[in-house]
Amino acid sequence: MFLKIVLVIISLNFITGCIDKDLQAQTLQISEQDYAIGAKRQAAVFRKVTPALKRAFQEKSLSWGAPIFIRAFKEEKVLELWVKHKAKFILFRRYPIAAASGKLGPKLREGDRQVPEGFYFVKPSQMNPQSSYHLAFNIGYPNAYDRAHGRTGSFIMVHGSNVSIGCLAMTDEQIEEIYTLAHSAHQGGQAFFRVHIFPFHLTSAKLAQQSRHPYHSFWKNLQSAYQWFEDKKTPPNVTVKNKHYHFD
Numbered sequence: 001m002f003l004k005i006v007l008v009i010i011s012l013n014f015i016t017g018c019i020d021k022d023l024q025a026q027t028l029q030i031s032e033q034d035y036a037i038g039a040k041r042q043a044a045v046f047r048k049v050t051p052a053l054k055r056a057f058q059e060k061s062l063s064w065g066a067p068i069f070i071r072a073f074k075e076e077k078v079l080e081l082w083v084k085h086k087a088k089f090i091l092f093r094r095y096p097i098a099a100a101s102g103k104l105g106p107k108l109r110e111g112d113r114q115v116p117e118g119f120y121f122v123k124p125s126q127m128n129p130q131s132s133y134h135l136a137f138n139i140g141y142p143n144a145y146d147r148a149h150g151r152t153g154s155f156i157m158v159h160g161s162n163v164s165i166g167c168l169a170m171t172d173e174q175i176e177e178i179y180t181l182a183h184s185a186h187q188g189g190q191a192f193f194r195v196h197i198f199p200f201h202l203t204s205a206k207l208a209q210q211s212r213h214p215y216h217s218f219w220k221n222l223q224s225a226y227q228w229f230e231d232k233k234t235p236p237n238v239t240v241k242n243k244h245y246h247f248d
Contacts, residue, residue, distance in 0.1 A: 038130030065188025075200035088233040099164035134160030
């Protein structure tokens, strides 16, 4: 009986996946065969969303291909995308996070379903147009800090869909914009863009409320980078020394 139930669930997931891919292909005005090829899927997404994004850039006096910076807040379920304008970054859009599994606190080990907290960066090689979740990019977990603390895990993504197992799920429509802006920044010469993930807005008042939390000291370390950006509107350079984040 149990085996029959499992097979039914697998069959339903397969059917749902096929339907989703068919709808995604139709939305992009390409065939299912072309949708299955990441490069063609990516190109179709760019054709779909780039004109409106360029108009939005013009309205904000932003240059297409300018560097970007991403911040995400787990408790508020918001991802912010900032774009560089002259010497500082300005907020382009806030996107609601569709799903982020786990609870407040960093990712510790493979399979714990936690979304990481900390400082990551994305190179062109980490962009994945072939994702099972429409489009995705790998944030690069574990970073040097995570490795220094023995944390494990892999393939932590920002991706489409509304299902999360340790990743940030943004919906297909939203990831199309985010991915396109990330790609344009890479094409414009940004070697990598930073992704900062926080448990919540790390104000002093909010941290004071969490003074007894097991991760309070960790969050205090993260707060330095949070406040740096709040004050200067440019993200700090992040290094790891003696198992702590340092910023300059």
